[in-house]
Amino acid sequence: MGNDKLKNKVSIHVFGKMLEEDTELIKKLNLTVIIFEHERISYSMLTRYMKGADILCLSQGEDHSDCVPYKLTDYLTIGKPILAVTPLNSSTYNFMQEMDVGIAADIDNPDSIYNALKEILIDERQFSFSGIEKYSLNNIADIFMELLQISSNTKFMKIK
Helix, strand or coil: CCHHHHCCCCCEEEECCCCHHHHHHHHHCCCCCCEEEECCCCHHHHHHHHHHCCCEEEECCHHHCCCCCHHHHHHHHHCCCEEEEECCCCHHHHHHHHCCCEEEEECCCHHHHHHHHHHHHHCCCCCCCCCHHHHCHHHHHHHHHHHHHHHHCCCCCCCC
């Protein structure tokens, strides 16, 4: 499929500054018709973009493989399929194996990324999103408050 045909099927929006080498590769592969770089925008505007997306992509390198990025919690609140491109056995990869919210692809394996995209976009795999309520912002705030109470031996009043 040519890139002109792709532009009617796919658009990729990147928010924030892309690396120069990524920009050059996009130009070299003639993907400027489907990949759009945006300036940083407000969180509420970004949320609107995410709600309109078909999938949300999370890219995580080796240097952060022992933690789950907060962005993943944001993505869970949107309720759209997630493509997590991350090292095998990273915290994010393991999280994605436990939850039915999307697919984790091996960052070091282009075939893994291709197959994950195919499964989500072409095969139109459906996800249940069951269990995500435990990662809601309210639930996370409640857990954080409990931890504060335990660590300080102080009772905090919950504000509703």
